[in-house]
Amino acid sequence: xxxFTQIVxxxxxxxxxxxxxxxxxxxILAIRLPSMLQGDGFEMDGEYAEVTEMxxxxxxMPVESMFLVFEDVEDGLIxxxxxEVDDLDLTSSIESxxxxxxxxxxxxxxxxxxxxxxxxxxxxIVTEIREAIADENGITLTGSSAITQDINTASQRDLxxxxxxxxxxxxxxxxxxxxxxxxxxxxxxxxxxxxxxTFGIMTWIGAEVNLSIFVLNIIPMLVLALSxxxxxxxISRYREEKKNHxxxxxxxxxxxxxxRSILFSAFCVFIGLGALLFIQVDIFQSIAIGGMVVVSMAVxxxxxxxxxxxxxxxxxxxxxxVLKLKKNGxxxxxxxxxxxxKRPVIITISALVLLGxxxxxxxxxxxxxxxxxxxxxxxxxxxxxxxxxxxxxxDEETMVYLIADRDGGWDNKEGYEEILEWESYLxxxxxxxxxGTIYSVSEIDSVEAWEQTWESPxxxxxxxxxxxxxxxxxxxxxxxxxxxxxxxxxxxWVREIKDxxxxxxxxxxxxxxxxxxxxxxxxxxxxxVLSSIIITTFIVLMxxxxxxxxxxxxxxxxxxxxxxxxxxxxxIFQYGHFGMEAGTIALIIPVIVFSLVFxxxxxxxxxxxxxxxxxxxxxxxxxxxTVEGLAITSKIITSAALIMIVLTGAFAFTDVMPVKxxxxxxxxxxAIDATIIRLMLVPSLMKLFGKWNWWMPFRKGRYQAGLPKxxx
Numbered sequence: 001x002x003x004f005t006q007i008v009x010x011x012x013x014x015x016x017x018x019x020x021x022x023x024x025x026x027x028i029l030a031i032r033l034p035s036m037l038q039g040d041g042f043e044m045d046g047e048y049a050e051v052t053e054m055x056x057x058x059x060x061m062p063v064e065s066m067f068l069v070f071e072d073v074e075d076g077l078i079x080x081x082x083x084e085v086d087d088l089d090l091t092s093s094i095e096s097x098x099x100x101x102x103x104x105x106x107x108x109x110x111x112x113x114x115x116x117x118x119x120x121x122x123x124x125i126v127t128e129i130r131e132a133i134a135d136e137n138g139i140t141l142t143g144s145s146a147i148t149q150d151i152n153t154a155s156q157r158d159l160x161x162x163x164x165x166x167x168x169x170x171x172x173x174x175x176x177x178x179x180x181x182x183x184x185x186x187x188x189x190x191x192x193x194x195x196x197x198t199f200g201i202m203t204w205i206g207a208e209v210n211l212s213i214f215v216l217n218i219i220p221m222l223v224l225a226l227s228x229x230x231x232x233x234x235i236s237r238y239r240e241e242k243k244n245h246x247x248x249x250x251x252x253x254x255x256x257x258x259x260r261s262i263l264f265s266a267f268c269v270f271i272g273l274g275a276l277l278f279i280q281v282d283i284f285q286s287i288a289i290g291g292m293v294v295v296s297m298a299v300x301x302x303x304x305x306x307x308x309x310x311x312x313x314x315x316x317x318x319x320x321x322v323l324k325l326k327k328n329g330x331x332x333x334x335x336x337x338x339x340x341x342k343r344p345v346i347i348t349i350s351a352l353v354l355l356g357x358x359x360x361x362x363x364x365x366x367x368x369x370x371x372x373x374x375x376x377x378x379x380x381x382x383x384x385x386x387x388x389x390x391x392x393x394x395d396e397e398t399m400v401y402l403i404a405d406r407d408g409g410w411d412n413k414e415g416y417e418e419i420l421e422w423e424s425y426l427x428x429x430x431x432x433x434x435x436g437t438i439y440s441v442s443e444i445d446s447v448e449a450w451e452q453t454w455e456s457p458x459x460x461x462x463x464x465x466x467x468x469x470x471x472x473x474x475x476x477x478x479x480x481x482x483x484x485x486x487x488x489x490x491x492x493w494v495r496e497i498k499d500x501x502x503x504x505x506x507x508x509x510x511x512x513x514x515x516x517x518x519x520x521x522x523x524x525x526x527x528x529v530l531s532s533i534i535i536t537t538f539i540v541l542m543x544x545x546x547x548x549x550x551x552x553x554x555x556x557x558x559x560x561x562x563x564x565x566x567x568x569x570x571x572i573f574q575y576g577h578f579g580m581e582a583g584t585i586a587l588i589i590p591v592i593v594f595s596l597v598f599x600x601x602x603x604x605x606x607x608x609x610x611x612x613x614x615x616x617x618x619x620x621x622x623x624x625x626t627v628e629g630l631a632i633t634s635k636i637i638t639s640a641a642l643i644m645i646v647l648t649g650a651f652a653f654t655d656v657m658p659v660k661x662x663x664x665x666x667x668x669x670x671a672i673d674a675t676i677i678r679l680m681l682v683p684s685l686m687k688l689f690g691k692w693n694w695w696m697p698f699r700k701g702r703y704q705a706g707l708p709k710x711x712x
Contacts, residue, residue: 044517069387
C-alpha cells in the first residue's frame with residue numbers, strides 16, 4: 001500500500017476537493033431516493049409472477065385490488081364516494097358493497113378497487129385516491145399499495161427518530177474515547193459523507209433496479225455505524241503513532257496498519273452482504289447491492305477522505321479538549337487481560353454456558369413473511385384492514401389460481417373430459433372449498449350434456465362462461481382453499497398440486513404460491529449463502545493472519561454468538577417481553593442479521609487479532625502478545641462496538657417491525673461479540689491454544705507476520 005499511501009499524502013487537498021464535489025452531486029441525487037422506493041421487496045421472478053401476468057392479460061383478472069373501507073357510513077355517501085373515485089379514471093373496475101351483499105354489513109362495509117395496469121405508479125394512485133376522500137370521516141383506503149406507501153412514510157419518520165437518538169449518543173462516546181471536540185466530530189463527518197454518497201449511488205441504481213422500501217432504514221443504519229467505526233479505529237491508531245512521529249509519518253503508518261485491517265474487515269462485511277445475491281428475492285438483492293455500496297463508500301472514505309482531513313487538520317485534531325483521558329487506561333485493560341488468561345478454562349466454560357442458555361429459545365423460532373404487522377398499529381390503513389379481516393373473515397380462506405395448458409386446445413371432447421377430470425380431482429380434496437370451471441358455473445354435470453348444449457343454439461349463453469375459463473390453449477381454474485394463504489397447509493397444497501394424478505403440468509398463483517415460493521427460495525439457498533460466507537471468510541482471515549486455527553475459532557465464536565442473538569430475539573419479539581407484543585420473527589431477519597453481523601463482528605476480530613499478531617511477530621510470546629493486544633485495543637474496540645450498538649439499537653424505538661427486529665438483532669449481536677466473545681472467549685482460547693494459534697501448514701522456520709515496516 002506504499003504507493004497508495006504516498007498519493008494520499010501528496011494529494012490530500014485534491015482528495016478533499018474531489019470528495020466535496022462528489023458529495024454535493026450525490027446529495028442532489030439522494031433527495032430523490034425515498035420517492036423511488038416501492039414495495040416491501042418480497043417479489044421474485046417465479047411462477048406466482050407468471051400466473052399473475054397470464055390471468056391479468058388473458059382472463060381479465062386484476063393485477064392488484066385495494067379496499068375502500070366504510071365504517072358507519074350511510075349508503076348515500078358510499079355511492080357518492082365510489083362515483084367520485086370512479087371519475088378519477090384510475091381503476092379498471094369497482095365492486096360496490098351496495099351491489100354485493102358479501103361486502104356489506106350494517107356498520108362496516110368495503111368496496112374492491114381493481115387495477116389492471118402492471119406498469120401503473122401505484123404510489124401516485126394511492127395519493128390521488130386518498131386526496132379525493134380526505135374530507136370524509138369513516139372512509140379509509142387500505143390494501144397492498146396503500147400499506148406500502150404508509151410503511152415508506154413510517155420508515156422515513158423512523159430514520160429521523162433513530163438518528164436523533166443514536167447520533168448524539170455516538171458523539172458522546174467519541175468524546176469519551178478522544179477527549180476533544182475536533183477528533184470526535186471527524187468520524188461523524190466521515191459517516192455523513194458516506195451516507196450521502198451511498199444514498200446518491202443508490203438513487204442512480206434505483207433507476208434501473210427495484211429497491212425495497214426497507215433500504216431506507218437498513219442502509220443508513222449500516223453505513224453510519226461502519227463508517228464511524230472505521231474512522232474511530234483509524235484515528236485512534238493515528239493519534240498513537242503521532243506521539244512519536246511526524247504527522248505525515250503517522251498517517252502513512254496508520255494507512256498501512258489500521259488501513260490494512262480496515263480492508264480485511266471490510267472485505268469480510270462485503271462477503272456477508274454479497275452472499276445475499278444468491279437469494280433471488282428483491283429485498284435480499286436490494287440489501288446486498290446497498291450493503292456492497294455501503295462497504296465500498298465506508299472504505300473509500302476511511303482510506304482517502306479521512307487521512308486527507310487528518311493531514312489538513314494537523315495538530316488541530318486535539319483542539320477543544322473537554323475531557324482529560326486517563327493515562328492508565330491501557331494498564332487497567334492489561335490487568336483485566338492477565339486475569340482472563342490466568343483462568344482460561346473456567347472463563348471459557350462460563351462464557352459458553354451463558355451463550356448456550358441464550359441459544360435455547362431458538363428451537364421455537366417461528367418465521368413469517370412480514371404482513372400487516374410491519375406497519376405501526378396507529379395507522380388507519382392497518383386498522384381498517386384488520387377490522388375488515390375480523391368482520392368478514394378474509395384470512396380464513398385463500399384463492400389459488402391454476403393454469404393448465406393442452407396441446408390442441410380445450411374445445412374438443414378430450415379437452416372437455418380433462419376439464420371435468422380436473423374439477424372432480426380438486427373437489428375430492430378436503431382443503432378445497434370451491435372450484436371454478438365451465439361445469440360448476442354452468443351447472444352442467446357431464447361431458448355429454450356440455451357437448452349437446454355447446455352445439456345447440458344455447459352456445460351463445462355458454463360462450464361468456466367458456467371465455468372466462470379458457471383462452472387459446474390455457475385453462476383457468478380458480479380454487480378456494482379453506483385455510484389461510486400464509487399457512488403451511490396452503491403452501492404444501494400448491495407444492496403437491498404438481499404431482500397430480502392427471503399427470504399434467506400445471507401452474508399455480510395466488511397468496512399461497514407467493515408465500516411458498518418465497519419460503520422455498522430462502523430455505524433452498526440459505527445453505528449456499530452461509531457456506532459461501534463461512535468458507536470465504538476463513539480464506540480471507542487465513543491469509544490475513546497466516547494461521548489456520550485463528551479463523552476457525554473466529555467463525556465458531558461468531559456462529560455461537562449469532563445463535564445466542566437469535567435466541568434472545570425469539571425471547572423478546574416472539575414470546576413478547578420488554579413491552580413487545582408476542583408475534584413472529586420476520587422471515588428476512590435470520591438471513592440478513594447473520595450476513596450483516598458475521599462481517600461486522602469480524603471487524604473487531606480483525607482489529608484485535610491484528611494487534612496481537614503485531615506483538616507476536618516481535619516477541620514470539622503468545623501470552624504477552626494476547627495481553628498487549630487486548631490492552632491496547634480494548635478501549636477503542638469497546639467504544640466502536642458501543643457506537644455500533646447505539647446507532648443500530650436506536651431502531652428499537654421505531655415502529656416498522658422488521659426494521660426494529662433488524663436493529664435490535666444487530667445491537668444484541670455486537671454487544672455479545674464485544675463483551676463475552678471479544679473480552680472473554682478470545683483471550684481465553686488464545687491462552688489455551690498457545691503457539692498453535694499461529695500454526696500454518698507448509699511454513700518453515702520463524703513465524704513472519706508479513707506486516708509493513710514502521711515508516712519514519
